[in-house]
Structure formats: structure tokens, C-alpha cells
Amino acid sequence: MNDSVYTQLLDLACGAFLLAAVVVLWLRQLSSIVQVFALQGVALAAVAGLLGVHEGRWDLLAVAVGIGLLRAGALPHLIRRALAAGTPPPTRHYEEDVSEARETQPLVNVAASLLSAALLTLLAYAVARPLVELDPTPATSALPVGLAVVLIGFFTLVTRRRALAQVVGFLLLDNGITATAFLAASGVPLIVELGVSFDVLLAVLVLQILTTRMRAAFGGTGIDDLRELRD
Amino acid sequence: MTHATTALLLTAPIAVPLATSAAHAATGLRGVRPYRRAHAPRHSAALAHRPPPPRTPAEPARTTGSTAAAGGPATLTGGPPAAPPGPPPFATDGPPAAPPFATGTDTAARPLGTWLGLVSPATILFCGAALAATVPDRGPVTAYGRLLRADALTVWLLLAVGAVAALACAANPSHLAHERADAGAARRYNLLVHAFLAAMSAAVLAANLGVLWIAIEATTIVTAFLVGHRRTRASVEAAWKYVVICSAGIALAFLGTVLIYYAARQAGISEASALDWPTLAAHADRLDPAVTRLAMSLIVLGFGAKAGLAPLHAWLPDAHSQAPAPVSALMSGVLLSVAFAGLLRYKVIADAALGTGYTRTLLAGAALLTLALAAVLLLAQRDYKRMLAYSSMEHMSLIALGTAIGTPLAVSAALLHIAGHGLAKTVAFCASGHILRIRRTARIGRVRGLLAEAPALGTTFGLAVVALLGLPPFSLFASELGLARAGFTAGHGKVVAVALVLTLVSFAALVTRTARMVLGPPPEPEAVADGPVRLGAAAAAPLVAGLVAAAALGVATGPLTRLLSAAGEIIGRH
Numbered sequence: 001m002n003d004s005v006y007t008q009l010l011d012l013a014c015g016a017f018l019l020a021a022v023v024v025l026w027l028r029q030l031s032s033i034v035q036v037f038a039l040q041g042v043a044l045a046a047v048a049g050l051l052g053v054h055e056g057r058w059d060l061l062a063v064a065v066g067i068g069l070l071r072a073g074a075l076p077h078l079i080r081r082a083l084a085a086g087t088p089p090p091t092r093h094y095e096e097d098v099s100e101a102r103e104t105q106p107l108v109n110v111a112a113s114l115l116s117a118a119l120l121t122l123l124a125y126a127v128a129r130p131l132v133e134l135d136p137t138p139a140t141s142a143l144p145v146g147l148a149v150v151l152i153g154f155f156t157l158v159t160r161r162r163a164l165a166q167v168v169g170f171l172l173l174d175n176g177i178t179a180t181a182f183l184a185a186s187g188v189p190l191i192v193e194l195g196v197s198f199d200v201l202l203a204v205l206v207l208q209i210l211t212t213r214m215r216a217a218f219g220g221t222g223i224d225d226l227r228e229l230r231d
Numbered sequence: 232m233t234h235a236t237t238a239l240l241l242t243a244p245i246a247v248p249l250a251t252s253a254a255h256a257a258t259g260l261r262g263v264r265p266y267r268r269a270h271a272p273r274h275s276a277a278l279a280h281r282p283p284p285p286r287t288p289a290e291p292a293r294t295t296g297s298t299a300a301a302g303g304p305a306t307l308t309g310g311p312p313a314a315p316p317g318p319p320p321f322a323t324d325g326p327p328a329a330p331p332f333a334t335g336t337d338t339a340a341r342p343l344g345t346w347l348g349l350v351s352p353a354t355i356l357f358c359g360a361a362l363a364a365t366v367p368d369r370g371p372v373t374a375y376g377r378l379l380r381a382d383a384l385t386v387w388l389l390l391a392v393g394a395v396a397a398l399a400c401a402a403n404p405s406h407l408a409h410e411r412a413d414a415g416a417a418r419r420y421n422l423l424v425h426a427f428l429a430a431m432s433a434a435v436l437a438a439n440l441g442v443l444w445i446a447i448e449a450t451t452i453v454t455a456f457l458v459g460h461r462r463t464r465a466s467v468e469a470a471w472k473y474v475v476i477c478s479a480g481i482a483l484a485f486l487g488t489v490l491i492y493y494a495a496r497q498a499g500i501s502e503a504s505a506l507d508w509p510t511l512a513a514h515a516d517r518l519d520p521a522v523t524r525l526a527m528s529l530i531v532l533g534f535g536a537k538a539g540l541a542p543l544h545a546w547l548p549d550a551h552s553q554a555p556a557p558v559s560a561l562m563s564g565v566l567l568s569v570a571f572a573g574l575l576r577y578k579v580i581a582d583a584a585l586g587t588g589y590t591r592t593l594l595a596g597a598a599l600l601t602l603a604l605a606a607v608l609l610l611a612q613r614d615y616k617r618m619l620a621y622s623s624m625e626h627m628s629l630i631a632l633g634t635a636i637g638t639p640l641a642v643s644a645a646l647l648h649i650a651g652h653g654l655a656k657t658v659a660f661c662a663s664g665h666i667l668r669i670r671r672t673a674r675i676g677r678v679r680g681l682l683a684e685a686p687a688l689g690t691t692f693g694l695a696v697v698a699l700l701g702l703p704p705f706s707l708f709a710s711e712l713g714l715a716r717a718g719f720t721a722g723h724g725k726v727v728a729v730a731l732v733l734t735l736v737s738f739a740a741l742v743t744r745t746a747r748m749v750l751g752p753p754p755e756p757e758a759v760a761d762g763p764v765r766l767g768a769a770a771a772a773p774l775v776a777g778l779v780a781a782a783a784l785g786v787a788t789g790p791l792t793r794l795l796s797a798a799g800e801i802i803g804r805h
Binding site: 131133134150180181188189191192202207209210214216217218 | 441445451469470482489490492497549
């Protein structure tokens with residue numbers, strides 16, 4: 001693979017990665033959000049795989065496969081399962097869909113969310129300038145994409161009012177960090193990568209169990225219902 | 232010290248709690264009950280999947296052996312409804328009677344709980360003490376390549392974790408006996424508490440900054456179900472906020488770590504040692520300043536979230552007020568400090584790369600903001616467990632302020648503050664658990680005349696708050712004095728003066744609220760008619776021991792002085 005093809009493929013994968021994060025902000029149906037999140041996992045694995053091929057490091061390819069399995073397979077599966085547990089069976093006649101499966105009332109509406117995503121991406125480019133200047137290569141030039149996804153993930157976490165949408169926000173944040181690690185330094189050492197992936201998996205498991213309990217205690221998974229504790 | 236002894240001393244604080252936790256899981260697997268919740272086996276499976284800690288021959292093996300012996304009768308008699316043999320460990324004959332004891336808990340929790348529970352803290356304390364005897368003189372020791380490492384700071388924190396864990400674990404059996412928990416819930420609780428201790432030890436002993444991060448995130452995962460232990464609306468809400476805010480916050484710290492790694496690789500440090508703290512600290516002057524600056528902001532934000540510093544502090548009062556009392560004690564007493572110690576390690580790197588000014592500004596800003604928030608919210612506080620939680624935020628910001636001042640004296644004072652706050656806050660939280668049980672309310676306004684109704688409990692709670700206020704003879708007095716002196720000597724008089732004023736506001740709020748709780752006539756005079764509520768030796772012992780230790784540390788640090796100043800030298804800069 002020559003350099004220009006590598007650069008173009010890398011930019012394509014990073015573009016898909018960023019686009020997936022923006023689409024998550026655009027969609028309201030939680031099941032579609034999870035689908036887009038899984039596609040983002042594929043894009044992330046592709047970034048890692050491309051770096052592995054370019055540097056001729058086969059261990060990186062193995063890591064890419066692992067990341068793909070975790071972020072495009074296991075994590076979306078866990079969220080889908082939590083989603084299925086809360087969705088009532090479909091009724092025959094038309095009803096307004098006010099169930100758990102939709103992000104009905106985000107704190108910031110969709111148009112404003114997309115505008116914020118654009119601003120956050122600009123911010124990421126501004127912040128990442130010293131990072132790119134330290135070692136300008138095709139990979140580090142794409143670093144702002146990782147930071148933009150981190151910021152968009154944080155934004156999702158803060159503005160979405162369904163428990164599972166918040167989980168997706170947290171995972172976007174985490175995908176962004178992993179992408180940053182790959183683009184900046186071809187990934188962190190293997191032991192750290194393994195530990196981090198394991199922690200993320202457990203954290204999502206914990207959050208899944210907590211949504212079940214939240215449903216049992218509050219009768220729903222709206223974050224706005226969490227009003228027991230305040231000063 | 233031979234190589235094998237070192238490896239043993241560094242492994243045991245992680246391996247023994249992990250083995251204890253596994254033992255609790257194993258007793259559960261043997262006595263399978265149909266009604267067990269789905270996530271309990273998943274958790275034990277998760278623990279089993281963890282890379283097994285390199286076993287050292289002597290201690291872990293012995294632990295598992297004694298567990299098997301102790302576990303036998305527990306599972307045999309664990310089924311309901313076996314009559315509890317003998318008197319309950321916690322004698323109350325007060326009128327607002329304690330809830331009826333869950334018989335299953337009593338039999339299942341005691342043989343495993345009381346003695347096995349103390350093995351892990353004792354191991355951590357013992358290893359800390361053994362290392363304290365050699366490390367200040369001969370320098371840091373490492374094991375397993377460069378995976379585990381102990382310097383003076385590690386040893387100091389190990390001792391703090393061990394001491395607080397000993398008090399909290401000693402309070403566990405009486406707490407469990409009074410919860411209406413079944414045997415399964417008690418087992419899950421013990422399993423998670425010991426896994427929590429293992430994660431904290433790992434965070435303290437890790438030499439690799441990536442492993443440090445993994446261990447700190449593991450504490451969040453393990454404590455999530457401890458916070459949500461009661462499954463009420465409030466505790467589920469607290470657990471959700473805790474996991475979401477802490478995980479997202481600490482993820483930012485990981486981004487910072489990744490950026491440090493990037494800078495280190497660009498500075499020519501090899502992949503294997505680019506996250507190794509001693510290597511990084513030695514070569515930190517080669518890191519790119521712009522990247523390090525960005526990384527350090529993220530790290531202060533992220534580890535600050537876990538240490539209870541603003542702006543990501545919102546989880547703290549909820550989680551600390553909803554967790555069971557001994558867990559609140561552990562979380563408030565040492566988990567905050569262990570997370571802060573992570574920040575201390577990065578401070579050394581950032582100071583060498585950027586000079587001291589940058590981190591100082593960040594830390595001092597976060598400290599003053601947190602202090603102001605804590606003071607305002609303490610003034611309006613009506614719940615005594617939340618009051619203690621906000622007091623933790625106040626003390627963590629004082630520790631952050633000491634670190635911001637940054638001279639060896641200031642850092643030593645901050646470390647002394649960590650230990651003193653851990654001990655005093657443990658006593659306060661454990662006592663608040665007993666108050667909650669006797670009065671069945673967490674509202675400050677409804678708890679009056681504690682001293683008249685339960686003299687021992689009222690005294691220990693009152694003294695713990697006196698210790699938290701920073702009055703002599705307790706060690707927080709010595710450390711606050713040290714912090715103020717170091718601040719004025721180093722020429723940061725204005726910041727210290729602002730901090731002192733804010734501390735005074737918190738002081739006033741704590742005094743008035745505690746006085747209302749402890750003093751005055753009891754709400755129902757007839758309650759005292761049949762004699763005061765006795766605390767019982769088993770429940771009182773940890774409270775008294777904690778107060779005595781805090782006072783002793785305040786009078787003289789004795790043999791620990793050298794350790795403390797050595798730790799101050801590692802982090803502090805002249």
C-alpha cells in the first residue's frame with residue numbers, strides 16, 4: 001500500500017468515525033443510535049487496522065480485531081439487550097410513541113445539537129494544533145477528529161435525557177479517546193489497552209444493570225426523574 | 232530485603248483482598264439458591280477472569296484455606312430460618328428497637344465476616360509497616376519488572392488505606408447484622424468491599440500510569456453496587472450519577488494520560504517505559520510543553536472528579552450519603568485520597584516539564600472553588616450524612632491547596648491531612664450509620680439530644696466532628712497549621728487567607744449542626760426512661776480506636792516522621 005492510498009483510506013475511516021458521532025446527535029430512535037454506534041466501532045477498528053498495516057505491526061492488527069469485536073459487537077449488543085428489556089410489545093393500532101425507545105426531550109433540540117457539533121469540531125481543531133505540530137504525519141493530522149468525538153460524546157452525555165442515550169454518550173467519549181491514542185501514538189501499550197477495554201465493558205455492564213433497577217424503582221429510564229437527591 | 236520478600240510485600244496487599252473476595256464468591260457458588268439475582272454470578276465470573284495475581288506462596292494460600300474451613304458451617308446453616316446462635320454481636324436495648332435481625336445474615340455473616348474481614352486490612356497494614364521500616368532509608372523497591380513499585384508516598388498511602396480499612400471492616404459485621412439483608416446480599420457486600428480494597432491497593436502500588444488509571448476506574452465499577460446496595464429510588468439514583476460522572480470524568484484523565492504517552496514517545500522514550508512513572512519523572516523535562524499543558528488540564532479535571540474537586544463533584548454527596556456507612560467511610564476516608572495521589576504523580580511530571588506555576592494555578596483554582604461550594608452547601612445542609620460528605624470536599628480541597636503550594640513541608644502536611652481526615656471521617660461515618668439506625672432519619676433537625684439518649688455514640692460522633700473541625704489534639708489541627716505556615720512562608724498568603732476564611736464558614740456550619748444533634752434534650756423524654764442506648768463493645772471498638780489513632784497522630788508522628796518527610800520530598804519542589 002503506497003502512502004497516498006494509506007492517507008486517503010485513513011482520512012476516509014476518520015471521516016466515517018466523526019460522521020457517525022454527528023449522526024448519533026441527529027437521530028432520536030435509540031435502536032438506530034445503537035446501530036450507528038456499532039458502525040463507528042467498525043470505523044475505529046479500521047483506523048487501527050490501517051495503522052497496523054502501514055507500520056507492518058501485526059500485533060496492532062490483532063488489537064484492531066479485538067476493538068472491532070468489543071465496540072461493534074459486544075457493547076452494542078449489551079445496550080440492545082437493555083433496550084429490549086424496556087420496550088413494550090408493539091400494539092396494532094397507531095399510538096404516539098412515548099416509550100422508552102425514543103429520546104423524546106433532549107435538553108438541546110436536534111438542530112441546535114448539530115450546530116454545537118460543528119462548533120465542537122472547530123474547537124477540537126483549535127485545541128489540537130499543538131498536538132499536530134509536535135509530529136506532523138498523516139495520522140496525527142487526523143488527531144482533531146478523535147478530540148471532536150470526545151467533545152461530542154461529552155455533549156451527548158450532558159444533553160440527552162434517556163439513561164441509555166447517556167450510556168452511548170459515554171461510549172462515544174471512550175471511542176474518541178481510543179481513536180486519539182491510535183492516531184497519536186499507534187495505541188497505548190497492550191496491557192493498558194486490555195485493562196481499559198475490560199474496564200469499559202464492566203462499566204457498561206454495571207450501567208445496564210442499573211438501568212434495570214432504575215426501571216424497577218422509577219418506572220422508566222428518564223434522567224429527569226432522578227430527583228430524589230438534591231440540596 | 233531479598234527479592235522474594237519484596238515481591239511478597241508488594242503483592243500481598245492486592246492478592247489477599249482479592250483472594251478474600253474470591254472466597255466470598257466461592258461460598259456463594261457452593262450454596263446455590265434459586266432466588267439469587269442474575270448479576271451475582273456474573274460478578275464472580277468477572278473476578279475470575281481478571282488476570283490472576285502472581286501468587287506468593289505463604290499468605291494467599293493460607294487465607295483460602297481458612298476460608299474454606301470457615302465457609303463450611305456458614306453454608307450448612309446459612310439457609311433460612313436457622314435460629315441465630317448466641318447473642319447478636321451488637322447489643323442495643325434502646326426503645327426505638329433495632330429492626331429484627333435477619334437470621335440468615337447473622338449465621339452467614341459472622342464466621343466469614345468478623346475474622347476473615349480483618350485479614351485483608353491487617354495484611355495491608357503489615358506490608359505497609361514492613362515497607363515503612365526500609366523504604367525511607369534504602370529508597371524505593373520494585374517487583375515484577377516495573378509493574379509494582381513502592382516509594383515513601385506509596386507506603387504512606389498503604390498505611391492510610393490499611394488503617395481506614397481495618398476500622399471499616401471491623402464495623403462491617405454489626406452493620407450487616409442490622410441491615411435486613413439476606414445471606415446472599417451479605418456475601419455480595421463482603422465480596423465487593425474486599426475487591427474494592429484490592430483495587431485501591433493496586434492503584435497505590437502501580438508504577439505504570441496506565442495501570443494506575445485502570446485500578447482507579449476499577450474502584451468505580453466495584454463500588455457502584457455498594458452505593459446502590461439498598462435498591463431504593465435514592466440509592467439507585469446515587470449509583471447512576473456516581474458511575475456516569477466518575478467514569479466520564481476519569482475518562483478525561485485517560486485522554487490526558489494518552490497525551491502524556493504521545494509526548495513521551497516523541498521525546499524518545501521507548502514504548503515499554505513511556506508510561507512508567509519513575510522513567511517519566513526522570514525525563515519529564517524533555518516532554519513537549521504545549522502537549523503536557525493540555526494533558527495536565529485534562530488530568531486535573533479527571534482525577535479531580537474522582538477526588539471530589541469541582542467542577543465534576545456532583546456525584547459525591549449523593550454517593551456518600553446513600554452508601555452503607557462502612558462503605559461511605561472507605562470512599563470518603565481513602566478512595567478520594569487514593570485518586571488524589573494519582574494526581575500527585577502527574578504533578579511531578581508536569582512540574583518538571585512546565586515549571587511549578589501551571590499546576591499550581593489549576594490546583595489552587597479547583598481547591599478554592601470546591602472550598603467555596605462546600606462552605607455554601609454546608610450552610611444550607613439538613614442531612615447529616617450529606618453534611619459529612621461536604622466536609623470531605625472541604626478537606627480534599629485543603630489537601631489540593633497543600634499540593635498547590637508545593638513545598639516539601641506543604642506536601643508533608645497535605646499527606647498528614649490525608650491520614651487524619653481518613654481516620655476522623657471513618658469514625659464520623661460509622662457513627663452516623665448507628666445514628667441512622669437508632670433514629671431512623673438522616674435529617675439533622677430530627678436528631679436531638681443524642682448525648683442524653685446514647686452517651687457513647689453521642690460522644691464518639693461529637694469527638695469525630697471535633698477532629699474534623701481541626702481542633703487539637705487531633706492530627707487535622709497539626710496538618711492545617713502546617714499547611715497555613717507553609718503557605719505563608721512560600722508567599723501564597725492571599726490564597727491561604729481566602730481558604731482560611733472559607734474554612735471558618737464551614738467550621739461554623741459544622742459546629743451549629745452537630746451541636747444541635749448531640750446536645751439538648753432528647754425528642755421523646757420517655758425514651759430515656761428505660762436507660763440510655765448502649766453501643767456494645769464490638770461496635771464501639773472501631774470508633775474509639777479511630778479517635779485514639781487520630782489523636783496520637785496529632786500529638787506526635789513518632790517513627791512515621793521520616794516516612795512523611797521522605798514522601799514530601801518526592802512530590803514537593805523547593
